[in-house]
Amino acid sequence: VVIFDGLDELFDPESRERVAQRIAAFAVEHPRARIIATSRIIGYRRKILTDAGFAHFTLQDLDEQQVGTFADRWYSLALSDRPEEVTARRERIMRAFRESPSIRQLAGNPMLLTIMAIIGKNQELPRERWKLYDHAASVLTHHWDVERHLKNKNLAAPFIGEEEKKEMLRRLAFKMQGGEGGLSGNHIYQDDLQKEFESYLSDRFGQSPADATTIARAMIDQFRERNFILSLYGANLYGFVHRAFLEYFCATAFVNKFEKSKEITLEELKRDVYGAHYMDRSWHEVLRLICGMIDEKFAGEIITYLTDEVNRPWPERFSDNLPWNISLAAQCLNEVRNLSTVAEPARSVLNAICSLLDHTVMTEWALDGFIREQIVPVAEAIGTNWPQREVLAGWLSKYQLPVNMTYYTSAPGRFVALVGGGNGELYQVLLELAKHGGEETRCILPFTLAEGWHEESRTLPTLRHLILEDSSTFVRRMAVRALAEHFGDDAGTLPLLYELAQQSTIDVARAAALKALGDHFRDDSRVLTLIQDRAVNDESPSADAPNSEYYVRERALEALAEHWPLHPDTLPLLRERAKNDPTQWLREKAERLAEEVREKLGQG
Structure with a gap:
């Protein structure tokens, strides 16, 4: 295994692209090698490595369960002499995770979660992200002992406390953002770092050039031995131990210049x-x-x-x-x-x-x-x-959207549900739109109601009404999806979908119901039997129907290949349909699905 770690650490785009090309060339020269290249998303262009055959994966943030597991294990070690306190400290982290969106954002990062655990060992976590960064910076700068490295040089620097260290880091971050790479990079050369420290020591404390140089060198030497808040990245190249601290100290530098020193105005x-x-x-x-x-x-x-x-x-x-x-x-x-x-x-x-x-x-x-x-x-x-948020009511009443696009975008309805959810006035507007709104508006209502007003008594009946009575096939499809995703545990949902899949006179409704059954109710044995039957016996599509995605037999074949690929009846049924389905393009699709299933079975 060959690992190229940190492509994003090359802050010059041309250099980054050249290195990506060299990685791609290396992969071509060594086809049997397993190669991993890592990069942050920002600034990364995937085309070069994609063309070289690299698959791309994005590391997900830690979820709530993983954060809880981490906190359990971390505190079990950190408080091994006080095991009775582990549960309380873990709950402190998890309470902050659940109650603060800002904390949730940070806790997904393992390094920042570790710092949060250190802070949470002795106090409640602050709710604002910047305060958490400030606490984290305090934790790291506390271990940055300047005095210890000056003892053998017959020099002391008692004037450098926590705030002074933070001021130096603010100056450093401000200098880095103004450099050639700007905030897209997190590097500074040792000579520039030393000059910045020397300048601060001379300007702020009146240190002589010789003493300022000695103190600055001693401080930098520490980073060669151990990472504190700055880290040695390579020969004479330094950076913040995590990009988050570059960003935090850069932000505090601007805030100081705006609020404290008045160097910049609001305009x-x-x-x-x-x-x-x-x-x-x-x-x-x-x-x-x-x-x-x-x-x-x-x-x-x-x-x-x-x-x-x-x-x-x-x-x-x-x-x-x-x-x-x-x-x-x-x-x-x-x-x-x-x-x-x-x-x-x-x-x-x-x-x-x-x-x-x-x-x-x-x-x-x-x-x-x-x-x-x-x-x-x-x-x-x-x-x-x-x-x-009541602004949404007026906007919705005028909402216009090409109806054939509404099925493919959940953004409008999801946004309304998240922001407007639970608002009584907006709920009444939505219910009225379900009856009298234009087709384009009715299309976003099912998911909006199901997500934002799930517990309201009229939501489920409204969804059922849209499924059974609405004049638009698009609206019916959206309502079927919303019902299956948000009311799958309601006793009436499975029977309704089952009935739709068998008896609806509308092709789109039958197809949507079959897809919902396969996606959400595949553990029910009757569902597999029904989908197998519909894959063969449903009349949709007709022999001369154009290729589309609203047809029942197509949905049924897709469901079998996706959800039951290993079932002994699936591959034979797909092969049979590839030969005998009356619609040519669906025969071709059945053959492709059969090939996919053969690969999953190891028969490809």
């Missing part, structure tokens, strides 16, 4: 920091942290600036210029502790997102992915605490 902060860097994702964490640290009034002004002034007017098509200002504004809103103080900026963000949802599926699919990946997670974090 300069907006224009020269947010306006200049909102498109650069490597800056987003810094920009979010700044909003969490400064006064909420100023954070609100920055959020409004991002939504109302940046990237305006919107282009007819976003293409490569995605609306990062809107996602960043939403993320900055999530950093504000007291959301009631930024009600109007929150309304501006909500209006912008609604406009974006209108814009997305009407113009381009890339924007739908952007909303799912960048906007929906913020809605999950803020949820029903979003101020001014």
Whole structure:
């Protein structure tokens, strides 16, 4: 096994691309070698290694169960002499994980989770991310003992305490973000690092050049022996032990210059920091942290600036210029502790997102992915605490979307459910739209109601009504999916889907019901029998039907191949359909599915 670790650590894009090409060439020269290359997502371009045959995998954050297991094991070791305290400390971590979206974001990272465990050993965890970073920085700088390395040099530096160390790190992070690689890299050469430390010691404490050099060298020597908050990455190359600390100290540097030393004004902060860097994702964490640290009034002004002034007017098509200002504004809103103080900026963000949802599926699919990946997670974090969420009622009543696209995008309905969920006024609007709204609006209602108003008494009857009575086949499909996913444990769901799959006169409804049965009820023995029967005997599609995805026999064959590939009847049935199905394109598809099943059985 050959491992190329940290492709992202090459902060020059051209160098990174050259190294990726060399890795690809190495793979070609050594075809039997198992090769792993790692990189952070930001700044990584996958084409070179994809073309060389590399498969791509994304490491997922630790989930709640994994965090709990880690906390159990960590505290069992750390408190081996006090086993009775392990459960309480574990619960402290898990309580913070459940109650704070910010903590959940950080706890998914193993290194940051370790630091959280250290902090949680002696105190409650802070809810704000920046405060947690500050505590973590304190833990790491506490072990950075400058005095110990100066004893044999007949020199003392009692003036360097925790705050002074943090100030040096702020200066260092600020210098690094202004360098050639900017925040896309996390490196500084030893000579530059030493000059920065020397400059601080001379400017702040009046140290002579000779003493400043001696102290700076002693401090840097520590990083050769042990990683504290800075680490030796290679010959004469240093960086923060984790990128999170580069971002945190860079953010605190800007906050100090804005709030403490008054070196930059609010207008300069907006224009020269947010306006200049909102498109650069490597800056987003810094920009979010700044909003969490400064006064909420100023954070609100920055959020409004991002939504109302940046990237305006919107282009007819976003293409490569995605609306990062809107996602960043939403993320900055999530950093504000007291959301009631930024009600109007929150309304501006909500209006912008609604406009974006209108814009997305009407113009381009890339924007739908952007909303799912960048906007929906913020809605999950803020949820029903979003101020001014009643704005959604007015937007929904005017919602227009090409109906044939609605089936493929869950973003609008999911966003409404996450932010508006439980709101009585909005619920009444949704119920009214279920009866009298346009087809494009009714299409997003099933998942919106099922996710945001799951426990309300009229939600399940409304879903059933949409399934059985709605005039739109698209609406029926969405309602079937929502029913199976969110009300699968209701006693009436399985019988209804079973009845639909057998008796509905609408092809799309039968197909949707079969897919839902296969996806959610495959442990019921009757379901397999039904799907096998429908794969052969359903009349949809007809012999001359065009290739589409709304046909019953097609859905049934796909379900068998996906959920029952190892069942002894599946491969013979697929082979039989490949020969005898009346529809030519479905015979071809049955052959492809049979080939996939043969491979799973080891017969390929």
